[in-house]
Amino acid sequence: MHDRSGLPLEVRDLAIAFANGVATARNILHVGEWTVEAGARVAVCGPSGSGKTSLLSTLAGIDRFPTGRVRWGDVDVQKLSSAAADRWRHTNIGFVFQHFYLFPGLSALENVIVTTHFDRFQADKMIVERARALLDRVGVADQRRIESLSRGEMQRVAVARAVVHRPAIVLADEPTASLDRDNANRIGTLLNELCRQFGTTLIVATHDSVLAQSMDARFDLAQGELVAGDQPA
Numbered sequence: 001m002h003d004r005s006g007l008p009l010e011v012r013d014l015a016i017a018f019a020n021g022v023a024t025a026r027n028i029l030h031v032g033e034w035t036v037e038a039g040a041r042v043a044v045c046g047p048s049g050s051g052k053t054s055l056l057s058t059l060a061g062i063d064r065f066p067t068g069r070v071r072w073g074d075v076d077v078q079k080l081s082s083a084a085a086d087r088w089r090h091t092n093i094g095f096v097f098q099h100f101y102l103f104p105g106l107s108a109l110e111n112v113i114v115t116t117h118f119d120r121f122q123a124d125k126m127i128v129e130r131a132r133a134l135l136d137r138v139g140v141a142d143q144r145r146i147e148s149l150s151r152g153e154m155q156r157v158a159v160a161r162a163v164v165h166r167p168a169i170v171l172a173d174e175p176t177a178s179l180d181r182d183n184a185n186r187i188g189t190l191l192n193e194l195c196r197q198f199g200t201t202l203i204v205a206t207h208d209s210v211l212a213q214s215m216d217a218r219f220d221l222a223q224g225e226l227v228a229g230d231q232p233a
Contacts, residue, residue, distance in 0.1 A: 006039040006201030007073040007168040014068030018054035031226045041195055041202040043212035046221030052205035056171045060093055061085040094162035096172035100154050102146045108135055109142035112161045134160040138190060152183030163194045170195055172204045176211050188214050
């Protein structure tokens, strides 16, 4: 992965099928036309079960559907093969998962640089030093084991892992869920600061109104449609 500025997003005529979390029925989320400027920081808001996670998965090219366009720059991820989509994600996207997906038994530093091993056996010195600097910035000692961390500390490690390669895009799924207000505010501030610093395009799926207010723009999932929400002050 290489340092780069963010990528612009263009979505057209997309219909996303997703489970409603209650039964086997499928809901449909329609996105008729949606654009996000390169380097923008955007919140997608909606209650649990409204399709936020499915939208992020579709934006990343993990879930794909027969109609519609999801174009990041000049790449339509809906048209990539599975192998090409995997390579594109690895090169361009940093994820912040709601459930962290950190590895017990490894240190905070090892968790931040773990994706480096997809490319090579050993992380290069620049990435290791960058990871250490990020962990220092988020206030987590690099040699602490993941299982010894609080939820707030784990989320900060997850954020550091998502941005360590300075990706063009960061997708964050409920990054403040299950955190107390102080920790939620820290995570929101950290995401905003890091993505602004690196010029990263940030899309956050959240029901946290405070976090949404800190973004450049807000969109809401309402009755199966993605609509423009109240703009942050």
